[in-house]
Amino acid sequence: MKILIGSDHAGYELKQKVIAHLTGREGLDVQDFGTDTAEVSCDYTDIALQVGRSVAHGDADCGILVCGTGLGMEIAANKVSGVYAADCWNKEVAALSRRHNNANVLTLGARVIDEPTAMEIVDTWLATEFDGGRHVRRTQKICAYERSTNRAFMNDAGQVVVFDHPLVQHKLSIIRDKNTPVKTFRETVAEIASLMVYEITRDLPLKMIDVETPITRTKAYALAGKKLAIVPILRAGLGMMEGVLNLIPNAKVGHIGLYRNPETLQPVEYYCKLPGDIEERDIFLLDPMLATGGSSAEAISLIKKRGGKKISLVCLIAAPEGVSVVHEQHPDVNIFVASLDSHLNEHGYIVPGLGDAGDRIFGTR
Ligand SMILES: O=P(O)(O)OC[C@H]1O[C@H](OP(=O)(O)OP(=O)(O)O)[C@H](O)[C@@H]1O
Numbered sequence: 001m002k003i004l005i006g007s008d009h010a011g012y013e014l015k016q017k018v019i020a021h022l023t024g025r026e027g028l029d030v031q032d033f034g035t036d037t038a039e040v041s042c043d044y045t046d047i048a049l050q051v052g053r054s055v056a057h058g059d060a061d062c063g064i065l066v067c068g069t070g071l072g073m074e075i076a077a078n079k080v081s082g083v084y085a086a087d088c089w090n091k092e093v094a095a096l097s098r099r100h101n102n103a104n105v106l107t108l109g110a111r112v113i114d115e116p117t118a119m120e121i122v123d124t125w126l127a128t129e130f131d132g133g134r135h136v137r138r139t140q141k142i143c144a145y146e147r148s149t150n151r152a153f154m155n156d157a158g159q160v161v162v163f164d165h166p167l168v169q170h171k172l173s174i175i176r177d178k179n180t181p182v183k184t185f186r187e188t189v190a191e192i193a194s195l196m197v198y199e200i201t202r203d204l205p206l207k208m209i210d211v212e213t214p215i216t217r218t219k220a221y222a223l224a225g226k227k228l229a230i231v232p233i234l235r236a237g238l239g240m241m242e243g244v245l246n247l248i249p250n251a252k253v254g255h256i257g258l259y260r261n262p263e264t265l266q267p268v269e270y271y272c273k274l275p276g277d278i279e280e281r282d283i284f285l286l287d288p289m290l291a292t293g294g295s296s297a298e299a300i301s302l303i304k305k306r307g308g309k310k311i312s313l314v315c316l317i318a319a320p321e322g323v324s325v326v327h328e329q330h331p332d333v334n335i336f337v338a339s340l341d342s343h344l345n346e347h348g349y350i351v352p353g354l355g356d357a358g359d360r361i362f363g364t365r
């Protein structure tokens with residue numbers, strides 16, 4: 001049985017004890033997802049989502065997550081489709097979370113249970129099977145609800161949607177790699193943009209048309225002609241534009257020129273040309289990087305000043321700081337990203353990020 005285990009700083013000591021408790025047991029393969037110290041504060045969400053995704057993708061049989069109460073880990077992990085995480089505080093609850101709920105992630109609260117109880121919970125949880133029977137129907141209802149809501153939430157305003165599609169994540173790793181050459185980097189940025197826009201445009205309206213195939217006349221679907229606009233933020237947004245235009249070639253294209261003052265990190269505007277009927281269009285604002293959020297928030301303001309209303313921000317990598325800034329200033333805008341990274345460094349670069357997107361797309365440095 002393969003078990004993924006992770007904790008935040010508060011759960012670090014107990015996590016190490018659980019690893020020691022399980023290590024060496026026949027048939028158990030325990031993989032540690034960090035964190036690696038109790039001394040440095042970290043976000044339970046990052047670890048919970050990593051372990052949750054891996055369990056949901058079938059990389060392991062189950063996961064164990066430890067934080068202060070077990071609650072943050074439980075809540076975050078349960079946001080991953082396919083994860084059923086249960087915070088357990090005694091062995092009875094642990095057994096029932098397996099027997100009735102088929103939990104595939106166990107969460108523990110290092111500050112609310114003692115060590116012997118934690119080990120009892122872990123042993124019981126790992127040894128208990130799902131009962132099946134009437135519980136199958138109930139767990140299936142949870143799965144069905146999960147699937148049905150996955151797309152719907154994209155239509156609400158002020159959302160952050162992270163695309164965890166395997167192709168997107170794979171390609172993202174390619175562009176993160178500092179050794180990826182400019183040509184591959186540029187092509188891959190465009191490919192990721194295509195994959196993202198494919199998902200974002202899932203609900204475009206369709207109309208029925210008549211088509212004559214080589215065999216017969218039939219009714220078929222065509223796009224109903226919703227007016228779209230793509231607005232790349234210069235320069236780096238241009239790298240995403242080709243990928244988006246490949247899928248929606250009839251979209252009008254606007255351009256916003258902004259660069260970040262390297263000292264103040266404030267955006268400096270140098271160009272803005274948008275389609276004349278921008279107020280009628282659904283607008284995809286493109287920029288690979290959402291760092292401090294200054295550039296994107298400013299670009300959204302420029303579009304709104306010219307009448308733009310329905311704006312979606314499409315980025316490859318965002319920092320939480322940038323997401324907050326954009327949503328504070330523009331709570332109506334949905335933000336679509338391939339990854340929500342950890343934080344900004346002292347120079348305003350996203351960590352782990354991919355470096356300077358414009359330089360890497362255009363080979364300047
Ligand atoms: O969220 P922010 O902190 O504003 O940073 C993000 C901006 O920084 C980069 O552009 P840059 O200023 O390097 O210009 P470039 O695209 O011309 O290289 C990036 O493409 C964003 O536009």
Ligand SMILES: O=c1cc[nH]c(=O)[nH]1
Nearest residue numbers: 291349350355356357
């Ligand atoms: O990490 C970052 C931040 C801003 N702009 C980039 O290109 N990269």
